[in-house]
Structures are given as structure tokens and as C-alpha cells.
Amino acid sequence: MSSFDPWLTAPVGRSSNSEKKVARLAGKEPGSGKVHVLIKLHDWAARAIYIYNLVSGEMRHISQPSDEVWDQYRQLGIVVPHPRGIQARNVTYWVNYGQQEAKRRGLKVEE
Numbered sequence: 001m002s003s004f005d006p007w008l009t010a011p012v013g014r015s016s017n018s019e020k021k022v023a024r025l026a027g028k029e030p031g032s033g034k035v036h037v038l039i040k041l042h043d044w045a046a047r048a049i050y051i052y053n054l055v056s057g058e059m060r061h062i063s064q065p066s067d068e069v070w071d072q073y074r075q076l077g078i079v080v081p082h083p084r085g086i087q088a089r090n091v092t093y094w095v096n097y098g099q100q101e102a103k104r105r106g107l108k109v110e111e
Contacts, residue, residue, distance in 0.1 A: 003028055006076055007037050007053050007060070007111075020044050025102055026077025028111065036111045038080075038098030039073055040088060049073050052094045054102065054109045059091040078105070 005028045020043050027035040040050040047070060049062040062069065080101040086093050102109050 004072070004076070006039060006051055006073060021082045022074070023080050023082040023098075023101075024073075024077040025080055025098060025105070025107065027107075030077075033106070034108045034110050035077065035098075035102050036109060037077075038094055038101070039076060040082070040094065041070070041074055042088065048088070050088045050094070052091060052098055054095055054098045055111055057091065057095050059089075059094070061088075080105075 006026050022041045022043075024039045024041070025035040026037050026039055036053060036055050038052040038054060040052070042048045042050070046063075047065055049065050049070070051060045051062075051073075053059070062073075065073070080098075083097065086097075088094070099109055
């Protein structure tokens with residue numbers, strides 16, 4: 001499988017437990033034991049992908065991704081529980097949550 005960095009490919013901008021909301025931890029190289037992003041896939045009223053950089057604390061947002069982009073991000077990394085009621089724009093929460101989930105799984109947070 002080729003290397004794909006979900007952080008670098010997301011556009012720069014500010015812009016539950018159901019299958020409509022999924023969270024995934026991912027890194028540049030699958031199986032390396034390292035992750036640097038938490039990907040939040042939101043397929044509720046409209047699709048959106050939020051990518052939280054666990055190293056820098058930044059967030060990027062892909063509004064209305066194409067099916068191809070959606071499928072690429074949907075297959076990255078490992079699924080982690082998606083907490084309920086936390087707004088996608090609460091970047092601090094999502095970064096901390098991703099770091100905690102990585103630690104819980106014995107993964108290193110680094111690029």
C-alpha cells in the first residue's frame with residue numbers, strides 16, 4: 001500500500017456512536033505504530049471530514065467530499081469510539097481525545 005498523509009492532503013481552512021459519525025486514528029505509514037491525525041467522518045445531513053493533527057493541534061475540514069475522497073479517508077487507520085455531543089469545531093477536545101485513544105492503544109503520536 002502506498003504512503004498517504006491525510007494531514008497534508010486536506011485543504012487548509014477553518015472551515016455519536018452511530019455509523020453516521022466515525023472517528024479514526026491514522027498515520028503516514030500503516031502498521032508503523034505511529035499516528036498523527038484523528039479523522040472524524042460525518043455523514044449526517046451532508047458529508048464532511050474533519051482532520052485533527054495530534055502533533056500540532058490544528059484542524060482541517062473537507063466540506064462535501066467526493067465519493068473518492070470519502071472512501072479514501074474512510075479506510076485509513078483504525079476506528080476509535082466516536083463520543084456523542086462534541087462539536088467538530090472543538091479542536092482542543094478532539095486533539096486531546098485522539099492523543100488519549102492513541103496512548104490507550106499503545107500507539108506513538110508523531111509524524
